[in-house]
Amino acid sequence: MSRAEGKILLAWSSGKDSAMALHELQQSSGCEIVGLLTTITEGYQRVSIHGVREELLDSQGASIGLPLTKVWIPQESSLDEYERRMGAALDPFVSQGVSGVAFGDIFLEDLRKDREDKLARAGLAGFFPIWKRDTTELAQRFISAGFKAIVTCVDTEFLDASFAGRAFDEQFLADLPAGVDPCGENGEFHSFTCDGPIFSRPIACRKGEVVLRDNRFCFCDLIATA
Numbered sequence: 714m715s716r717a718e719g720k721i722l723l724a725w726s727s728g729k730d731s732a733m734a735l736h737e738l739q740q741s742s743g744c745e746i747v748g749l750l751t752t753i754t755e756g757y758q759r760v761s762i763h764g765v766r767e768e769l770l771d772s773q774g775a776s777i778g779l780p781l782t783k784v785w786i787p788q789e790s791s792l793d794e795y796e797r798r799m800g801a802a803l804d805p806f807v808s809q810g811v812s813g814v815a816f817g818d819i820f821l822e823d824l825r826k827d828r829e830d831k832l833a834r835a836g837l838a839g840f841f842p843i844w845k846r847d848t849t850e851l852a853q854r855f856i857s858a859g860f861k862a863i864v865t866c867v868d869t870e871f872l873d874a875s876f877a878g879r880a881f882d883e884q885f886l887a888d889l890p891a892g893v894d895p896c897g898e899n900g901e902f903h904s905f906t907c908d909g910p911i912f913s914r915p916i917a918c919r920k921g922e923v924v925l926r927d928n929r930f931c932f933c934d935l936i937a938t939a
Contacts, residue, residue: 717744717840719812722803725749725781727765727773729855729862729881730817730843730896732906735777736858737842738815739911744840747811748780750802752795755785763903764865764932769918772937776912796831803835813838819848819898852886852895860909863920864902867931871901878920878933905935 721744725731738746751770752761760770767783774781784802786795803814814832818825818841829839843851855862862881867874871893879885881904886895893901908915921934 717741717813717815717842719743720745720747720810721840722746722748722750722782722806722811722814723779724814724816725751725773726817726903727751727760727763727770727906728817728865728904729860729906730819730898732817732860732862732909732911733851733855734815734817734842735911736860736909741842746779746815747806747809748782749774749777750782750784750814752784752786752799755787757788761786762866763905765905765935766937768937769905769916769935772916773906773912776914776916778913799831800835803837807836811837813840815840815842817843819843819846819851819896821898848894848896848898852881856882858910860906861915862904862906863918863933863935865905865933865935866903868901869925869929869931871899874923874925874931876902877923877931 717738723731723735723746738744753767754761758767759765782802784798786798814837816828816839825841832839864876864879864881867877889895897903907918917939918935919938921936923931923933925931
């Protein structure tokens with residue numbers, strides 16, 4: 714499903730695509746966003762994949778004004794364990810009348826089907842408010858709407874490590890090599906959204922250490938400054 718209806722949760726990654734999905738939902742009728750749902754990796758205390766500190770995630774939730782549900786995932790988690798923990802987090806919402814979960818996915822068909830199949834087993838629907846949008850136009854719309862984001866993780870098989878820590882802006886888009894999706898939909902990069910129309914106040918942070926993990930993924934640490 715693409716049109717969200719009833720009470721829904723938003724899968725919140727802390728990055729630009731989930732921010733755009735939330736912005737889209739806030740401007741549509743027929744749904745009530747009851748909260749944000751985020752996976753955090755145990756031991757690191759960071760948003761899974763994006764590498765964002767829990768403290769900054771909490772600041773986003775407070776500024777957005779929606780309750781934040783954290784799903785704690787072990788390091789090197791098996792698929793079975795991930796699904797068990799996600800299911801346990803979703804069960805209370807089903808009993809409260811939540812009809813589904815919205816995602817910021819754009820065009821990965823296999824990922825969408827996997828999400829929908831897993832949600833269906835829990836009695837929930839999947840919603841995709843920015844599905845099939847042109848990613849060049851979506852990236853430009855994100856910037857023109859007043860959003861600000863910082864690139865927190867780069868897959869160095871697609872992008873040079875120097876892209877980690879950069880602002881997601883017009884210059885960033887202009888510097889992307891051919892073949893790299895402007896929204897990083899293929900996993901080329903991930904981001905942290907620190908300002909924009911969904912927030913009551915900006916999320917103050919500064920760039921910290923840049924590290925390479927698994928000889929592939931370059932992370933830029935972001936540190937809260939307020």
